[in-house]
Amino acid sequence: MQEHDVSWVRTEMALAQPAPRTETGLGAWVRKNLFATPVDSALTILCLLVVAWGLPQILSWAIFNAQWTGVDRTACLTVDQGGELPAGWSGACWAFVYAKFGQFMFGRYPIDERWRVMLTAAIFVALLAPLLIPSAPFKKLNAILFFAVFPFVAFYLLVGGFLGLPYVETSLWGGLLVTLVISYVGIVVSLPLGIVLALGRRSRMPIIKLLCVVFIEAVRGVPLVTVLFMASFMLPLFVPPGMTFDKFLRALIGVALFASAYMAEVIRGGLQAIPKGQYEGADSLGLGYWQKMGLIIMPQALKLVIPGIVNTFIGMFKDTTLVLIISMFDLLGIVKQHLSDANWATPQTAKSGLVFAALVFWLFCFGMSRYSIYMERRLDTGHRR
Known part of the structure; x- marks a missing residue:
């Protein structure tokens, strides 16, 4: 047999070279x-x-x-005396935002009791942060505390009226407090209720499917303002005589139901995107309906529609401004209310207050958007190259 020259064959692995500059x-x-x-x-x-x-x-x-300090609008009337800005421009009046910052955050919540709001916010952040960190331990316990225990703790702290805490009417709430409470309740309620509605709409039981379709299409067919009006003025007509619902609670119910209808359609889109083979594979393993949905189908569907879910959350967060229609003052509403204060009524204060409100909304919405992108990349395990 003829021998071949193998002197050209490499006997050692080549060392890794740095990338070109x-x-x-x-x-x-x-x-x-x-x-x-x-x-x-x-x-x-x-x-x-x-x-x-x-x-x-x-x-x-x-x-x-900009004017950073001052006790009334006269401080902001002196802005731009040097003529450095174009005609029609004037510096921001952040003194107005500083003077009204407490109202922007808490509304008319009693000053001596605002520690309760700050304590609630601290507990909220302490429970939410570990949930957002994938490597954090004790996820199940953390989720139970955040979704099941925290609402009762927050209700006790914010409302009071028992165990020694003074009662604070929800009519005194306002500002960012109202915005965050409505958003939290809407998110916590809309996601599980949206899943139930999406499964019901795809159900083979005619009555269940019809009820879910009617609810989803009825809610999606009207604007949120109408839902808030119905929750505020018509819901009391359907309860027994003598029973009353707090106006804030009615707004929470209206926002949560409205967001649930949109969430149901987002999740239904994810369910329809799952290949039929996944359903058949789950059936071949002998899994029941709820096992199949909870272990196989729903995790994949939710992963596919993360952008749609977060988009619904962002839209709901911004739609909280509509509670002004039923005489409740969220962050934007409380800012607009204080623009009519005679001590601060100037064009500079109006611009500064609205810019401040827009910046706060943008920070929250941008944060949700960036985190959703992070989760998409982390969970995108089925299409990596």
Whole structure:
């Protein structure tokens, strides 16, 4: 047999080499993401020109020419005496936001009892943070405390009226407190109720399916303002005589039911995206209906519709501003209410108050959006290359 020369065969693994300098670092990132094509380059330059034109004016209004301290509107009337801003512009009046910050956060909640709101917020953050961290231990116990125990603790702290805490009427609540309470209740209720409604709409039992379809389409067919009006003024007509519901509780019920109908359609879309083979595989294992849904189908469906779920949460968070229609003052409502204060009524205070409210809403919505993107990437295990 003829012998072959194998001197060219490598006998040792080659050492890993660093990536070329042109493919790493800030310069490579800028070239790939901002100047990859002529169109990208043109758009990047255009955006830089817009930023260069607008950013100095925004900084001048929001920081350099802003008024940070003061006891009434006269402090803000002296802004922009140097004429550094364009005609029609004036510096921000953050003194108004500082003076009204307590009302923006708590509404007319008694000052001596605001520690209860802050304690509730601290407990909320302490329970929510471990849930958002995938590597945190004791997830089941944490979830039970957050979803089952915390609502009762929060009710006791915020409302009071027993065990030594003074009673605080919900009509005194306002500001960010109302926004967060309505959002929390809406999220906690809408997700499980939306799952039940989505499963009911896909049920083979005609009566269950009909009831779910009627509820979903009826709620989705009217605006949230109508639902709030019905919950506030018509719901008391359906309860026994002498029984009353707190107005805030009625608003919570209306928002939760409204969000549940939209959530049901989002989850139904995820259920329809699951291949038929997953259902058949679960049936072949002898799993019952609830085992099949809870262990096989629903986890996959929820993973697919994370963007839709978070989008519903964000929309609901912003829709809390509509409770102003039924004389409840959330963050935006309380800001608009204080704009009519004669001691602060100036165009500068109006702009500053509305910008402050917009910034708070944006921070919460942006946080939810970024976390949903993080969870999508973490759970995207079935399509990795």
